[in-house]
């Protein structure tokens with residue numbers, strides 16, 4: 512749990528809108544900071560959460576308090592998204608599973624039919640936001656500092672900056688981590704877990720919380736199946752046992768295989784624009 516792993520130590524959210532539009536020098540786009548930890552073009556320094564590592568009882572109580580506050584804010588996000596007519600998708604995986612690559616291809620191939628904007632979560636740097644911006648999407652980068660997951664307050668801030676139009680999709684790329692992101696409701700309407708064939712077929716059994724609440728499990732990097740030890744049948748069986756209601760799709764953002772099913776899934780859930 513976050514209270515004991517240390518990720519709930521005071522975290523600083525830093526939101527960088529449109530990194531390609533706001534940098535005042537080449538350092539900015541590489542995620543460098545000045546000596547005060549500030550970044551040109553970004554708002555900095557908002558302390559969003561603090562959790563003492565006291566006794567176990569106190570830790571549990573604080574954990575419950577943090578999650579209760581998060582759930583309340585997530586509810587507000589969900590109401591806001593519903594009223595606005597915006598689909599928000601919480602995209603989660605381990606680091607390196609291909610979340611950003613999936614979003615780049617999705618933006619390029621679906622972006623002319625569906626307005627897509629992106630909230631990028633990473634502990635540091637704006638590397639992914641720069642890639643997404645280059646793919647033609649509006650994007651904000653949220654740096655969580657020591658935090659290993661996004662929370663509802665961070666997403667509220669990202670939504671405020673993005674101001675997504677009705678009938679659009681906001682993809683929330685969570686911090687790469689198969690543990691803590693599963694605990695935090697962001698107010699999203701759908702949870703998508705990316706499981707790459709390069710990370711092995713044992714993850715649904717080892718990280719059941721992440722898979723249990725998934726609406727969709729995307730098996731990614733399938734173009735690499737001939738080169739890795741990944742038993743697709745075993746993986747599918749374990750996903751099915753862990754998360755009986757989740758839909759499963761296989762795709763490769765490198766070759767484009769399976770991407771149409773993913774686009775169809777997204778479009779089915781995207782609300783019609785308000786008049």
Ligand code: MG
Nearest residue numbers: 610611639684
């Ligand atoms: Mg990424």
